[in-house]
Amino acid sequence: EAQVTQNPRYLITVTGKKLTVTCSQNMNHEYMSWYRQDPGLGLRQIYYSMNVEVTDKGDVPEGYKVSRKEKRNFPLILESPSPNQTSLYFCASSFTGTLYTQYFGPGTRLTVL
């Protein structure tokens, strides 16, 4: 089944404790992206990657890191999480020729205390 998976789905952590949210897709998509969704602010792009070893900042990259060592994986790293990073995070992927058809993962709800 074609899908985007994210782990963990739910996470409660404390300020300053490094964490990684994994994202994996099995559709051979070149493009992958991370978003956060907050009430009243909608979906905001954190980072995106047009292909392996190519990453770019989105609108809200501060406090986040990403890497794209393999085509299928695009982990999101929070080196020192803070409470303002409490949010619902979505990973998405697509072919670069059809960016409008983003396939989203199920979301990761992160709470930073």
Added chain:
Amino acid sequence: RKEVEQDPGPFNVPEGATVAFNCTYSNSASQSFFWYRQDCRKEPKLLMSVYSSGNEDGRFTAQLNRASQYISLLIRDSKLSDSATYLCVVILGSGNTGKLIFGQGTTLQVKP
């Protein structure tokens, strides 16, 4: 000013009603426009593309007004299952720049 703005609603309408949402964008270089649907904090899914000539898919019609820099979504004969949040999406620039801008979404509640 936000790059993409939507009226968050909620829009409460009875079954069978016609409802329309607008979405304005600020960057005149925006090239591609789409509507996504999101159910109750689940992942967003592509609903339809928006073309300059308009786009119709069953009860749904999407239109683009470049002069006024807005896109619209019209839903006719609303069903209970149409209750969701509708997100407009703009891809900036020409070609595949990779940068997608989402509006904050408009919530629709269709009542029996």
